[in-house]
Amino acid sequence: MSKLLVAMLLLSMVIIDGCASKGVHRGTDPSQAARSGPKVLAVWMPWFGDHKHIDVGYSSQDPQVMRRQIKEAVDRNISAFVVDWYGERRPFHDKSFALLQQVASEMHFQVSLMYDETENNNGQATDEALAAFDKAYKAYIGPQARYGDAYLSYKGRPVVFIFPKRGGTDWNRVREKVNAWSSPPLLIYKDEPAAEFARTFDGYYAWIHPGHGGWASDGSDWGEQYLDNFYKNMTTKHADKIAVGAAWPGFDDSRASWGLNRHMDARCGKTFEETLGFYRRYYSDSNTLPFLLIETWNDYEEGTAVERASFTNCNHPS
Secondary structure, eight states, X not given: OOHHHHHHHHHXXXXXXXXXXXXXOTTOOHHHHHTTSOEEEEEEOOOBTBTTSOOXXXXXTOHHHHHHHHHHHHHTTOOEEXXXXXXXXXXXXXXXXXXXXXXXXXXXXXXXXXXEOOXXXXXXXXXXXXXXXXXXXXXXXXXXXXXXGXXXXXXXXXXXXXXXXXXXXXXXXXXXXXXXXXXXXXXXXXXXXXXXXXXXXXXXXXXXXXXXXXXXXXXXXXXXXXXXXXXXXXXXXXXXXXXXXXXXXXXXXXXXXXXXXXXXXXXXXXXXXXHHHGGGGTOOSSSOOSEEEESOSSOXXXXXXXXXXXXXXOOSOO
């Protein structure tokens, strides 16, 4: 069996068996086991078809493509797509999310927003975030949202991820604003925020990153040290926060217009396999990781897509 196939089977077993190891218990009742494993999510990029991005053979605004993607995700026991979203700063992406949520509602799937903070350090970051969250509540999350039934929630509260950029947003003001929602959202931040915002966020998520040494020129650092540090901190320093683990198949931003020549070797599927199962070092059936985020479903520009399961640099036959 190829390492690629092992990795994809492993992904399908994370929920079914509540276990990310090759020694799975095939007789486990899926409904019972599902309660003991993390809920698997995947980051979904909404910008294909926009001329600013590469051509991957489909448009992110094609409902038929979305239906295929959701079906394939469900087949791999992925429960929701987490969508990179900029509010109304990028109308193409916003329209893609609106269409995806509609299709998700039809197919009993779930979606969530990952708000991408502005990179403009012009003093407007907070106002832009406030406007974006207001739009999100009215159109996608709140009681008036037409397809709000498809929005991801945890313990009855909607989940919103934050992807930080320059750090110019006053998240305390955002928190104050969203606390007025009928159901205040759970705000999940990448890694850890500045100390002044520590109480603002309800949880933290891991993101593709090597260890303290940075990106290895040969791509050999697949993130073991980083993940170990993340899970250790979440179970010791931040046990009161929601932990969202992460798994990725590798990284290569050579196709991205913003690329910085960063590379993480896929190792013929081993990088995906090991990051998928890493959380088991710190979590168990009695201490369950709430979410595991696949990074990503379809980011072909940074070489992290699992949609087509195309791992590279294999030096032996499959």
